Amino acid sequence: MGQGALPLALALFVVMGASPVAAEEIGDAARGAKLFQRQCAACHQVGPEAVNRVGPTLTGIFGRRAGANKDFNYSKSMLRMGSDGLTWTLKSLDTYIENPRSLVSGTRMSFRGMDDPVARSDLLAFLRDYSDQPRDIPEAEPTALKTLPDLAPEILSIKGDPEYGEYLSSECSTCHQRDGSDQGIPTITNWPAEDFVAAMHAYKAKLRPHPVMQMMAGRLSNEEIAALAAYFESLD
Amino acid sequence: MILKRRSFIGTGLAAASLLAAPIVWGQAKLRVVVIGGGAGGATAARYLAKDGGGALDVTLVEANPIYTTCFFSNLYLGGLRDFESLQHGYDKIGAGVTVIHDMATGVDRAARTVTLAGGQVLPYDRLVLSPGIDFKDDSVPGWSLDAVEVMPHAYKAGPQTQLLKAMVDSMPQGGTFAMVAPPNPYRCPPGPYERVSMVAHALKQTNPTAKILVLDPKDKYSKQALFEEGWAKYYNGMVTWVGPEFGGGEVEVRPDSMEVVIEGEAQKVDVCNVIPGQIAGRIAAIAGVTDDTGWAPVHPDSMKSKADENVYVLGDSSAQGDMPKSGFSANSQAKVAAMTIRGELTGSKVFPAKYSNTCWSLIAPEDGVKVGASYEPTPEKIASVESFISGTGEDAALRKATYEESLGWYAGITADAFG
Structure with a gap:
C-alpha cells in the first residue's frame, strides 16, 4: 500500500456514502479497511493512486474480468479463468478470498484464504467503495453473498476409491493428458486431492465458468469426485 | 444388461450360448478382435489391453498402416495445419495389442470368426466393430x-x-x-x-x-x-x-x-x-448387425449389439440415441464397451456407463466454438442429460481460448487412442 493512498480514498468513500441512495449493507467497510491493511496491503494497493505491486491494483475490481489488468503479469491459470469468463463479482471475490485455489488453481497469490464469512464481507464492503458505482453492488439479490462451494467436512473427508476413479478418469483423459502436457487444457495429473475436490465442486456449483467442466462436474457425485481426486493424486 | 461370468453360467439363455461356443476354462487367453483403428477402435483396443491385466488377447484390424483423423482435417483444408499432423501410426498403441493391417471382409457370428482379405481367419470371444461410415x-x-x-x-x-x-x-x-x-x-x-x-x-x-x-x-x-x-x-x-x-x-x-x-x-x-448420405461401415452390414436404417442398434448401457451379445459396435456405425457421430463420442463409447467386455471375460468390476461429447469447430483462425453434452443410458437409448453451446457475440479472448482448448483436446484424444 502506497503511503497516502488509503486516507485519500477513505475520504472519497465518505463523500460517496452520503449519496442519496445508499449502497446495500454488506459489511463493515471500516473493519474491512483494517483487515486490508493487515492481510492484503503487503502486496495490493487500492485507491485512485494505486499501482500494481506484487499483486495487481484492486481499484475498480468489481465487474472486471479476471486477469484483465494489462500491466500486470498474471499466472497462466488466472488468465485462463479470465478467458473462460470469470468476472469479479461479490460472489466470485468472496469465493476467491475464502480459498483462492478453489477458484483459480494455479494462482500466484500466496494467501491461504479467509475462513470467516463476516471478515470477508467487511473486506468486500471496503473494496466495493473503490468501484465506480458502489451502490450497484451487489447487482441483484443480496443472496449473491452466499459462499460457494460450501464444502461440508463430511464431503471433504470422503475417502475416494482409486479403482473407481481410474474408470471415471477415462472420461477426463479424452482431453487432459495423463503425461501432464498442458497445451490449451490444463494438466490434472498429480493434483493434490484437496485442490481437486475444491475445484470440482466449484465447477459443480457453476462458480468456475468453464461450460464443459461445469457439465462434467455437474453429474459427478461427491463420492465420484473423491474417487477421481484419489486417482489423479496417485498418478506418477 | 451386464452379464458377469458368474451370473452368465446360471441363466438358461446364456447357458445355451455357452454351449454353442464355449469360453473354455483354462484356455490361455480370451480373445477380443477389434475391427477399425480410429477413435473408437484404437481406444477400445488400448483400454482392453491396458486394463485387462494381460488376461485378454487383443487384436486390432485396421486397413491403413497410418491413420488420418477426419477431425481437424478441415483445418488442413484451411491451411492452418499440416497433413502430417493428422496422421497417427500404431507403433505406440501398447504391447498388449496385436495390430493387423488388413481389411476385414467376413464375420461368421455362429463360429465367432473374422475373415480378412488376406485370407487369415481370426477367432474371437468378443468382437468390437468400429468401422466408421460408408456412403449411400x-x-x-x-x-x-x-x-x-x-x-x-x-x-x-x-x-x-x-x-x-x-x-x-x-x-x-x-x-x-x-x-x-x-x-x-x-x-x-x-x-x-x-x-x-x-x-x-x-x-x-x-x-x-x-x-x-x-x-x-x-x-x-x-x-x-x-x-x-x-x-x-x-x-x-x-x-x-x-x-x-x-x-x-x-x-x-x-x-x-x-x-x-x-x-x-x-x-x-x-x-x-x-458429402453423401451415410451408413455404417460396410463390415457392420456384412456381420448382419445393422437394421434397415443402415446403422447398428446397440444396448445403451454397454454398446453391445442388439443382434448379438458377443458383438459390440462403437462410434459412427452404431445407432445408440442422442450422441452425435464424432470421434469424441466413439472414444467415450469405447471406454464403456472395454470396461463391459473386461467385466464379462475377467470378472472385473463393472461401473455404470457414462458418456460425453464435445465438438469444437473453427470459424476463422483463433475463433473457435464448441457444443457438447453429457449422456446417460436409459432403457430406450443413450439420452442427453445436460448440454451447452458457445454463444454468439463472444469476445475474441474466449474464442481464442476455445480454439486453444480444441488443440489440447486433439493432442489428448489422439494420445488416448493411439498412445
Missing part, C-alpha cells in the same frame, strides 16, 4: 463412388482430403466451390460447416472473389447461428447457403460437365464437394 451410393443423383476423383467427398480423411485441398488451391479466380451437404444422420454434425469456414478462409487469402455455394437437404444444422455470424463477420458475401426450401434438398450433380443442377437449373462449378 444413391444419395445424390448423378454421384457415385466412381465419381470421387472428380467430385470428392473428403469425408473419410486421407487422399480424398488432399485431393479436395488441391482443387481448392487451384480454383480459378472468382470461381465457385460447391458443397452438397449430407442428410441426417451423418458423421460430425458441424463438420460440413466448419469445412465451409475453412475453405472460405483459404480462398480469402488467395482468391477473395471466389464464391462458396452450400446445397443442403436440411432445414437447420449444428451451430447454425454461430457459423452464420462468423461467415458474415469474416467472409461477408462469399458463402451462399441454399436450404431445402430453395431446392437444396433436390440436387443432381454431373461429374462429366462439373455441373450442379438445382431445381432443374444447371450451374457450372469449379470444385464440387459431395
